[in-house]
Structure formats: C-alpha cells, structure tokens
Amino acid sequence: MATAAPGPGSRSRLLPLALSSFLLLLLLLLIAPGAAAQPWQSCGNTDNYSANSTYQSNLASLAKALPANASRSATLFAEGSAGALPDAVYALALCRGDINATACGACVTTAFQDAQQLCAYNKDAAVFYDACYLRFSNKDFIASATNNGDAIVLMNSQNVSPPVRAFDAAVAVLLNATADYAAANSSRRFATGEEGFDATDPTIYGLTQCTPNMSPAECRTCLRSIISDMPQYLSGRRGGRIIGMRCNFRYDLYSFFSGGPSLRLPAPSAPAPAPSPAQVNVTPTVTPTGRSRNRTGIVIAIVLPIVAGVLAITMVCLCFLWRRRPARDQTSSYSVNQSEIESIDSLLLDISMLRAATDNFAESNRLGEGGFGTVYKGVLPDNQEIAVKRLSQSSGQGIQELKNELVLVAKLQHKNLVRLVGVCLQEYEKLLVYEYMPNKSIDTILFDSEKSKELDWGKRVKIIDGIARGLQYLHEDSQLKIIHRDLKASNVLLNSDYTPKISDFGLARLFGGDQSREVTNRVVGTYGYMSPEYAMRGHYSIKSDVFSFGVLILEILTGRSSSGSFNIEQSVDLLSLVWEHWTMGTIVEIMDPSLRGKAPAEQMLKNVHIGLLCVQDNPVDRPKMSTVNIMLSSGTMPLQSPLKPAFFIPKSGYYSTVHSESYPIASRSVDNGKPGAISPNEVSITELEPR
Template sequence: MKDIAKLHYFTILCLTFFPKLAISLTLGSLTATQSLTNEQTLVSPGQVFELGFFDPGNSKWYLGIWYKKIPGKTVVWVANKDSPLSNSSSGTFKIGDRGNIVVVDEVGTILWSSKQTQEAVDPVVQLLDSGNLVVRETSEKDPEKHLWQSFDYPTDTLLPDMKMGSNFDSGFEWNLTSWKSSEDPSTGDYSFKLDVHGFPEIFLLNNQEPKYRSGPWNGMRFSGVPEMAPLNGLKFSFVMDEHEVTYSFSITNASLISRLIMNSTGHLERYTWIESSQEWNSYWYAPKDQCDNYKECGPYGICDTNASPVCRCMKGFSPKNLQAWNLRDGSGGCVRNTTLGCRSDRFLPLKNMKLPETTTAFVDKTMSIEDCKEMCLNNCSCTAYANYMINDGGIGCVTWTSELVDMRAYTEGSGQDLYVRLAASEIAYSGSADSGNGSDKTKEIIMVIGITVGIVLLSGLTVFFVWKRKGLQMIWKEKTERRKGPRERSQDLLLNEVVISSKKEYSGESNIDDLELPLFDFSTLAIATNDFSDENKLGQGGFGSVYKGRLVEDQEIAVKRLSKSSGQGVEEFKNEVRLIARLQHRNLVRLLGCCIEIDEKVLIYEYMENKSLDYVLFDKAKRSLLDWPRRFNIICGTARGLLYLHQDSRFRIIHRDLKASNILLDGEMNPKISDFGMARIFGKDQTEANTRRVVGTYGYMSPEYAMDGHFSVKSDVFSFGVLVLEIISGKKNRGFYYANNELNLLGHAWKHWRGGNGLELIDQSLGDLYSPSEVMRCIQVGLLCVQERAEDRPTMSSVVLMLSSETATLPQPKQPGFCLGRNPVETTSSSSKQESCTVNNVTVTMLDAR
C-alpha cells in the first residue's frame, strides 16, 4: 500500500510540473482535471493502442485510436468523424460537466460528445489494451462495468471482442460504416449490418441497397463464407438468443493481430499483421467474385463460379427471360415449370449450397430434419427447408415461405444441404430425392420395379434401333460432307477445334455444355450494327474493328468483327471463346456470344458506354471527365480484375497485353479488362513460361518479356505499373518517350520520385482536386510494379492491399525497367494503325488504341 501511495504522489507531482508527460504516466487514464491536446496521447497499459488527434491527409483533425507499435498509424476508431477540427492546435479532449467526454474547438464549442445518460460523480477515462475507450467511476472495481465505451459506437473497424448486431435489452445496434475515402473519416456510402429478422445474416449495403450477403450462421461459419476457417489463434462467435443477436471474433494467440474493416471502396476485408515483413496481410475480402453480388441470378437461380455462364436454373425451373438469360443476364431469375400440388409435392436436395436469403425464414432450433420436412410439406406456402446448424450431424429447422433468392453453389466441403419444394412430376422416384408422403412404401416399391422393367425393355429396343441407324447415318454423313463447300467445312473445322481444345484445357472442370456460348446469326448482327457502318464503329485494332450494336430487344452490345486478312485473328478468336467465356468478375468484360458463318468470325461483348480508357484519358477535351476519385477507382478496379486472373480464377491467367486501350469503362466509369486474345493459361503450380513469339504492345511490355520472351504474372504487374503512371499523369509511356530525348514516362516518374517531388507527375487537368497522399501512394505502387527485376515486383495481391489500405507500409522502389530504351527504327508516322519494331531479333506487334 505504501508503494501505491508513493506512486500516486509521484504521479500528482508529474501532472503538476510536467503536464506534457502526464498522459504517458497515467497509463491510459484521464481524470476530470486533465485534458488532452494535439501534442499529447493516451496510451493503453500494455502499449497496444494509442488515442490522440490525427490528420488523415485532408488537413483536418480528428480524435482517434490507432495501434501504438505498428508503423503507419492504422486508425481503428474515430470520435468526431463528421465534425473535424480545422487545425492541429484548436482541439481539446476532456471530461465534460456531466461526466461525459467531449471534443471541443478553440472557442469551447462541442464538436463531439459521448452523451451518456448516467451522470458521473468522479469519472475517469481509460484506454484499454483491447482498443476500447471507456468512461467509468474511479471507485468502480468491476472492470466490466462502465458508464460509456467506444465499442458501443464502432466506425469502420471491428476489433477482437467487439460485437456486430443488436442487444435487445440495451437497444444498442453495432454496425460498421466506411470512411468517405482513405483520407476522409466522415460517414461513407458503405455499411456492414447484421439483420436480426428471421434467421439473422449480415448485409453489405451501398446507401442502404444490399450488395452482398454473408448467409446465416450455420454453427461453424456464415453459409456464404466458406473461406471462414479459423486461423491459429482466431475464434469466431455467433450469439442468437432472447437478449441479443451478435457476431464477434476473439484472439486466443497473443501474438496474432487481426481486424475486420469496411473500407471506402465497398469491400469488407480481414487483415492480419505480419511481424516479419512489417505489413498488413489481406487474409479475406468480400465481395470477391460475380456470385457474391446480391441476387446475381434472381429468384430460384443458382450462381456457380465454376460454370459458364455462372447462372443456372435448378431442376424443375426455367429462365424467366430466356433472351436475357442467353445474354448472361440472370437477374430475372427462374420460374417453375409445374404448379405445386401441396401434399403430393416432393423435395429436391441441393448440396453444398449457400442458403437463400433468410430474413423472412422461420427457425426452430430443436426440431429434427424429418419433422422439419413434414412441417414444410404440410404448409402449402413452404418453398424449402434446411438444417438450422450443420454441426453434430445437423440441428434444428429453417423453412422458407417466399421466393428463394441469392443462392450459390460451392465445391465439395462447403455450404450445406438445401431441400427445395417441387411438384412430384418434376422428380423421379429414387433415393436421391425426399418423398413427399412416406406413408405408402409398398406403392413406391411396385412403381420403382415397374419403371425399372420398362427402362430395361426400352433400353434394349433403343440399342437395336441405334445399331440399325448407325450405318445409315455414316452414309448420310459422307454424302453431306461431299456436298459441303470449302467455306462450310472451314466453319465446322473451326468450331470443332475450339471445342476440342477447350475440352483438353479444362478437362475435369465442366462438361461440354459449359463450353457453349450463345450463337448469333450474322444477319442479326448486321442489322444490329446498321450493316457494320462507320457511324457505329467504336474503334479498330490489329485484329479487326469493334462496332456498337442494338438487338431487337433493345440490348446494347459491342460487336468485334475479326479482320478477314488477319492471320492472327483466328488464334485470337479461338483463345477468347475458350478462355474469357469462363471468366466471371465485375472488372472483366463479359463475352455474350459469338458468330461463325462462312469466313466471318465475330465476338459479342457487353457494351461499355464510355469506350476505352485511352479514348478518355489521352484526349485533352475528355480527360476532365476523369477526376481523381474516378482515376483511383479505375486503378483499384483494374488491380482487382488482374488479381482475379492471377489468383482467384480457376486457372492462373496471364493477360500479356494489359494497356489503356484494353481497359473499357462502363456508364459509371468502372473499369473492365478486355481483349484476351493473347492471354495464356498457367497450370495450378506454374508461375512462368517462355515463348518464341513475343506479342504485346511497345511501352507496356516488361524487359524480360520483350528481350527474352520470358513471361509470368510479373509481366502483367509491369504492364499494370505502366498503366498506373499513365492514369496519374495523363500521358502515354510510349508517346512521352518520343516527346523527350532522354526519358520515357517511367524514367520521368523515377526522376521526380527520387527528387522528392512526385506530385509534379500528376495530370494538370486535375488542378488541386486530388488527395496528395493517395496520389503519392499510387505513384509508389506504380514504380514498385515497373522495377527492372521481375522478382522485385510485388504480386497483385500485395498491390491490392497497398492500394486499399492507407496504413500499409510500402517498400521503397528500385530503378524501373525502361522498356528497351529508344526504338531502333524511328518512325514519323502517327497515323499508322499497325507498326512493328525489332529488338534482339524478336518481332513485336504494336497495336494502336482502339
């Protein structure tokens, strides 16, 4: 006790004579007689978290909490996020008259207050090692009791032991809300909220509109998050009782640091801190793919990223809008083929499913699955049922009485079983489906035996007739082939070659039906494009022209008509048909169909209203449409699309021709990577390859690819780095080179970076309307991507992390590869549509932007 008294006396002396040292000596406590200014901080007892005033980069000041020992000031909570201070010396944090904590400006105006309802007698403010800021009575001994805590008012970050959801006793609702931008902590457009109605699940909302759904908690994880496997030392928890419905996670390994953040780009991300590399690692994020988009396939539609197209109707259902469905727009969903008959109905079992939306579902935690089936069958409005939890062999009952929406299928070992109600005539009597009425087993056995005997007899007759017809078919086929001209045989050969090579490359991934695209008649496309008129032409490249078209159902499309004289066009066509048709991501352009008639080879894509990035970026009159937020969104979206190709798609895809003209922009200026004619597929464990035929575009090719034909994911990373610097500067790398006798754009950017004046690189059309720290971060990322040695360049997963996190620590870039230096063959023609130069005896095809 004497030691404690001495320490207390020593603390009072320090507070009196050394006020600036007071905060560090109080070990995270602030009393009613103290205040906190910009030069002071509160530190938690274990030096884990720190509270103080900070400037995120917008020249405004906020009171926030960040990790004490992690470089870069990773902010996890902000008090006055919508009421910032105008300068660093104007703010004070203190305990107010009623014991609440407040942030006031230089004239005493309260900008933020904790507003607790219970008045404090002798309050003290403490910052805990959990990151929780609490107000409690000084005399209170119970650490769980407090008057107010910051954990009840989360901003964009969920820390260990924080809760999301609702407490019905206190009335608290805990949600995550994004910052406006990486430099503006004010309330953003995105939120992550736990809907407690029905069978609770979490929604990611954009201005209150659902964009992503987690699925309900199934006892082990959220139904729509199969990646939710516990880390070593990370434990997930879900509580659903009469007092609360909450989700939280906890840390059981003291060395692990993890946080969940709703970021300003619309993604929910889990980060873990890697001590060895001193950086945050993006462990998981959502939405991740096309099937994560809310209601992607509409009512009764099932989304499957392992299929092409991703949307399909389950047995007993057909597309509601067949034309839109064939054009890969599944939002209209599916409709029943046969009207339900109530008690005579049966149930179709679907395995490895993300359960449909459950906000209106009925839950019984104790009912067996058999009783659940019987209850659903007896309720003619019941559309499906499933287990409430999947652990312990399945527990409880969930039933739906409305349309089934936002379903997706997973691979083996993920998701859970779902039983969908169908008319009895839609399901054959077999062990694979549930019986609608199990009372008359004898009739079922007799029926099964009868059906079996009939099938055997029918099969015998079928074999006989097939054998008899086979000879006739061979004769007919020979006659037909002889009547075909060379053009028709060439068309059949091309189609057959596409299918065969597709089956070879994707063996074991899908059946042949998955390889088919909607086939368009050439006459239909001619009408849609006004007979491929110049008025409809969107652009032209080395392989042909692209036209805007409009189908009779008013669907706008982009039609790529391959040049008849292009020898490479056939290879490009086959590559796109068998590759891009399988790729599904919001930042990849969608292939809607193809046309092969005589000597015409045509690809049909979704129409991009704002054409290509180079069409806008490099045009002095149009570049003003690209303000900095849009440019930053294009950089981040392109990075996510490239990450999908390199890592998240079923195969590792190397694009090999990433450039501004191959980034298309939709109506909202969102980027979509296009033109996969030169792309290459790598095996699961393959990381690099060599080619004797170098294809690509001068100015975007990495040195090792242009000089030696060596390409890998790092080749695409180099091209992305060039693209980033072009987006920032508004200048072409190749065009910039010819405008300067010494440096290309990469050398110019490197020179400014080393000189400490990187912001001079920014496009002058932006004026002062940009975020300096965001621009500098993008320049640094761009330079890291164009480093000369491939092994020095980051992977796209690291790039996405560096772009999305304002707190990630970025390494310093090394000298970039300067794209082969000067072209040995100078040309003065700027109107040429196709040029070539030879470097190290390698022929390089250069395509102008379309």
C-alpha cells in the first residue's frame, strides 16, 4: 500500500516528537538505580483489610511518614508502626546505601503504591527493587533483629565457565569480606567490593547491607546466615542475591553499584575448593580514603564526552536529514514506521489544554492511582469528558510500554475496547488521554457488597458478552492479533449504560500472521488471572487470555475476587471453591447473594460451565473466544464436561522464595522448607515490542 509523503506541516510536528522521545529516553537512563524497575513482590496469606477501614487509614499514615523519614535519615532507613491492635500496622523500609536521599524517598513512595496494588487489600506485603525494599504487616516483625525466614533468592539463569568451585569460593571470600566491612566500618551497615578472578570472568562485584539499627555483631551474624545459603541456591550462577528484611547481599560480573567499591581484593593465586562461607576468614585490602583511583570515575570521564559528542552530531545530522530529504521515510526515537508516527502525531495534545481540563491535576479530580501513575478526570473545551493517565517518572511503564499502548490502542476500533483520545509528551510529562468511563472498573462495583446490587442479572450477562466480543476482536478479527496478557476486573471499564470496555494495553504483545504461541522471558500480569503455563514457564498464547476470561466469568457470577480467601481450612482460591460446589451440585450456593432467586438458575449454570471450560489446565482444552461467543449466544449447543481446573498458587505465609532472572521456577525455601508466592513481575530482560 502506497504511503503519501508528509507535507511541511507534518514535518514540523515530527521533529518535536523525535526530540521529545529522545529527551524522555535520556531521562529514563538517568533515573536513580532501580527506580523504574518492576518490583519483585511477596503477598502474605493473611486476612485482607477492607476499603476505608482503620487498617487502611493506619497504612496510609505510614505510607506518608516512612518515605520522608527514610530520605531525611543519614542511613536511608526507616521503620515504625501505626494504630493499635487489631488494626496495628508495622512497616520497614531500607534503601541501598549508595543512592541519594531524594531517590530513596521516591523509591519508598513508589514501593507503598506498588505493594497496595500488587497485593491489593492484603495486610502483609513486601516489594523489592534494586534501590530499596519495603514490607508492611499486621504482625510485629520489626521487633526481631533477624530475617525470620522472610527472604527471597534471585538468580541469574546463566552459569559461569568451569571451574565452578573456584568461582563459588571467590564469591564467598568477597561477600564475607564486604560483610565484615559493612558490619564494622559503615554507619549505614553497607559495603561494596570487587575481586579479580580470571581471564574469562576478570572481576566479581559484590554488595552487602544490613538495617543500620543492627549492632555490628547482629549484622555480621545475619549476613553470615544468608551467605551460608549461597552454595545451595546460587552455586555456579553468574549473579545472584538473597534479600531478607534485616540483611541482604548481591554479586555479579558487572559493576551494579554507584561510585567506587569499598574493598578491592586481589585475584586468588590458584583455584581452590570452595570453603564453607561461615568459615572464611580473610583480611581485606582496604583502599585508603582519598588515595583510591576510582576506575569507574575514570571511565566516565573518558566516555561521557565521547557519548555527548556522538549524540550532538547525531541530532545535528537528524535535523539536517529532516530538512533536506522530506520525501524519505523517517524514524523517530520510538522506532515505529511512518504510518505509526502519523497516527500518533494526530493524537498529540497540548499540556496546557490538559492542565486546564483537569484543573492542573487537582486532587478533587483524581479517579484512582496504580503502580504506573495516577488517573484524573477532565473536561476538554468541547465538553468531552476524559480520563487522563499521568504516568509517574518512576513508573515501570517506560518508553517501550508507552509505545505499545499508543500504537496498539490508536489502531484498535471496537465498541468493547476503550478509546484513546490523545497523548501528551511535553515538559517531561507522559500523559495518555482516554474516553471517560463514569462507572469506573468492574472491581469497584463487583467486590463491594452494596454497590454489587446495581449489577442485576441482565447487566452481568451484558458485561460477560461484551468482554467476550472484545477478546474475539483482539484475537481473531483484528488485523493486529493482540494478546492482552493482563485481563482482569480492574482493566475492564464500564460506561454509563454498563457496556464493558477492555483497557490498559501496556502489557499486550503484538502478533502477526498465524503466530499464536510464544515464550517470553518477562512474565508480567496479575496472579489469580494468569494461566498456569504462563505463570510457571512463560508460555503465552490466546489461550492465556481465555483463562483470564474464565476467571472473570466466575468472579462476575459469584461476586468474589479470585485473590480472596474464602475458607482457610479448605478452599483458598476461587477456582477450587467453584469446582468444589460444581462437583457437589451446590453451585447456586456460591452465586452472588443479590442474584439468588432473581436470575435463571439454568443460565447461571451454563455460564459457570463455560467459565470452567475456559480455565482448564491444558490450553488445548480451552475453547477459542469465537467458540465461547457461540456458547454464550446459543441455547442448544452442547457443552463438554469440564475437567478439574488448574491450581498453581502456593498456600504459604512465607516470603522464602527463589526466582530466576531468566524465567520463574518452582518456589523453594531459604531455611525453613516452606514455599512462597512466586512474583509475576520478577523478570525484566525481554523487551515487549510490536512486530
């Protein structure tokens, strides 16, 4: 298909777009370490709190106080409690010892936001970033000076070259040396170090840290305990870390910390059998303060001017080519093709217009807040109501996810998909503007005992049918072939007449041709809705969305959240609860109370039947969305008997979890043998890019 060359007006808009894209990308590269990384999270299996409860109020108080306390503290650490039993909240936040106070405060603030989103209404939650970590709980864990088994293990999936035992021994020496230095010589109980190894892996870098309120002896004991677990979980790995609430360590084959190392150890003279980390006794060579030659600083001093010069020359050439060769296809910093640039260009909105529409993002116009930022209601000059998604500077949704959402949503046209009104990329802001949905998302109504009464049987059927049609369009009818990958109740919005619209395509993956199945190194989404093959092995397909849709059907019919706890002694998740009643023939008993006696029992059973078919363990056994729509609309189509649904969420209150930095693996304990919840946001290697 021929594409017309852009006219002068188009070129004048393309250059600012490229410049703004370049500046945004540069800004993301300069953000403090770990600030924009997706967190690893662990959600404890405790009682949930409710909205507007005393527990939530106490948690909000700590969410306001701890970031300020941590950033003001010279040790970048804060802990505290709020309220009285049974609504008391205890929290602890620790920032990495080499970041600044501003970055620390921002990281802890984001941690509170992400914890409440990723572990929604859970009284016990923890999130871990490169720059900081946070835990809050209704249990007084801050009274202990040990990790109490609450630790996670993160590992690099790649192995080092032989000899493995020599490498493990070198890592143990480095970690024990930095542990001694952190415990005895640092007010922040923090130390970094480097050690020469061999020609293949010339340098090993290490980091150890304790909470600063620990004594030197307590710190060293805590670090010695987790370092002793290294051979069991991290032997031969090119990088790894164990993070506990009171102490943590990390090692890798590249410099991942800021500034020069606290310690420099010489290379071992010869490979030796790996000693027990608890028995290693070394005398580290400490470089005197003021005399060390900071190799990182030298490299930066040499490379930075070169990079700046190259960037300057590149921008000059780009401007020259734009002016002299207008008829040739151009490429912006987003690396999208010409038609994609033009579609985005037509959606560009001025920031002054959006400030006026939202009353300068007034708190009174705030609709909600999530891990990616805050959403505000606004009114454009033509009286069109809008929802403005203001992505935070520390948001995990960066240029790539923003590019996904822009390119995909701008091209998708269906009454059951949310419509993108425009975008703004000015003044370091990243703003996405959508049509306003007055009834917000399904979860705000469905899981509220009073509001759920608004959803009679007719409205619920309309919502189920609309979501199914929207998914069929994404999977089969759209030219782009989209897998959403994060379909859940909070990502389905309702307009004034309760028509459902699927939203938030930042995690979607674009498929072309007949491609229908893929493997990713980056598992993203929400547990309770994720299919077992995707959560455990990174395998995703259109059948992954079908699984999420099946969970949604069961939530809509029962009024229960897939992450809720219903019977602590028996069923602890929605799928097992529904299956239990289905096999006993008592399925009506778990339907939403507002539907009992007011909805046709035969239709309710049919919808539950379809929901169970969608959550089958084997993806092959799940129907396509076009088949689901036929099932929903037909009164005569026979339905096959469902098999037992997949169950894959471990039942444990412990954080002792092992993650791979290539793909999630089965949960293992650090020291007590009890499994933990696997984080869906554990990996950040594979970039999501339309193709």
